[in-house]
Amino acid sequence: MDFLNKLVIPLSPGHIEWLHYILMLMFFLFIPFISLIFGGTALSVFYRKKGMHENNENYLNFAKDIIDISTINKSMGLILGLLTLVISILIYVQLFHSVNTSIENYLIVALLLIFIGLILIYTYRYSLTSTKNFDALKDNPSKDEKINHDFNKLKKSSKNLSLQTGGYGLVILFIAIWIFIGGVEIATYLKEWANKNVWEILFSLTVISKLIVFLSLSAAFTGSFLLFKFFYWGGGIKDISEDYASFVRKVGIRLAFTGSLVMPLFLTIDLFDLPDNALSQAVFFYAVLAVILVFLGYQFLYAMSTRKTTKYSSTIFFIILLTIMSVVVKDQLAMINSTKIQTAKLSIQYEKIMQKLTEKTEVSEISGKEIYQKICSACHSFDHKVVGPPYAKTLPKYKGNVEKLVSYIMNPIQDNPGYPPMPNPGLSSVQAHAVAKYILTEVKKYEK
Secondary structure (H helix, E strand, O other): OHHHHOOOOOOOHHHHHHHHHHHHHHHHHHHHHHHHHHHHHHHHHHHHHHHHHHOOHHHHHHHHHHHHHHHOOHHHHHHHHHHHHHHHHHHHHHHHOOOOOOHHHHHHHHHHHHHHHHHHHHHHHHHHHHHHHHHHHOOOOOOOHHHHHHHHHHHHHHHHHHHHHHHHHHHHHHHHHHHHHHHHHHHHOOOOOOOOOHHHHHOOHHHHHHHHHHHHHHHHHHHHHHHHHHHOHHHOOOOOOHHHHHHHHHHHHHHHHHHHHOHHHHHHHHHHHOOHHHOOHHHHHHHHHHHHHHHHHHHHHHHHHHHOOOOOHHHHHHHHHHHHHHHHHHHHHHHHHHOHHHHHHHHHHHHHHHHHHHHHHHHHHOOHHHHHHHOHHHOOOOOOOOOOOOHHHHHHHHOOOHHHHHHHHHOOOOOOOOOOOOOOOOOOHHHHHHHHHHHHHHHHHHOO
């Protein structure tokens, strides 16, 4: 995608860190929404067909209610389902433009399929409304047979449209999610998947286990959202029969529990499948946190089931939402860990570009003394301790070696336990050379 590469800008370490934060935020919005859309549509299509087959009014009403609730509205579909993914694609392009990878290709294909899938799913939603309106009017036929004929024809078309668009939208959305997961996982497995083709990636244990985790999260989140929306949000949905409320409660609990059931196993598989360079204490922490939250959710679901109450609807919803967020953080941290070399390369490229842009003017304009006074003097003095040690005590070990001191200034490490570690001052190579020369020259005045 050459046209995307034209949008690339130089990235400093600070820019890269912020892009990772923004990407995490986009996934916080995208994953729960697309999980709800997928789970809600699957549930609606299932009960729509079941209701028509058994002529069960509760099932048919539930099919319409769940699709209305889960799709929210078209604006939210555009923002949470598409805009978040567009921003994510742009971030991946920024982070991996210099690597020979197909991440953006996977994500763009996923974006297009999600767009098509959402169009079909929202069409399914509105066709269900039309079908219900037609059913409400069927007991008041017109005296004009032509009008009745046209009415029945439109009713049949609406019914067929609802059946077809829902199923097709669900299948397309499933394929889109599968491709999306494959594309995202490439970033974590850059080295391991360098020579793999699309089929090897999509049918790898890694992607399949991640897909199962997504499906289980989708089921759990949809079930918990049902309970939250019907029985907690705004005091719960009013004017529904006790029989219907009991049915919704049972479906919500069963779906949330079933979705949560396999999650710990596949989260564990996913964790141990990660490459060594992706692992860290933080990755383990968030993986364990997700599993703990799932088991905590079990307890509240069991309490709701045995006590036949809706008391814990909001608690279960937020537990599942926090589980999704923990999984997202874990995956993003794993990607950050495994791409440290790529991050370092981007930082070096940024430094080279900035050096070329500033070198010509800075050679004549930069003053090492000014840099010392504006930045270094906040922590250092030549002859006494401020925050850091006095230069008269630390600089003699450099023996006038400017390059060695420049290296330390640009990548400081703690080598004196009696003082706090020195933060990176963020100087360019030219600035670091100027201030190093100045302080090495000036410190001679304080030598005994």
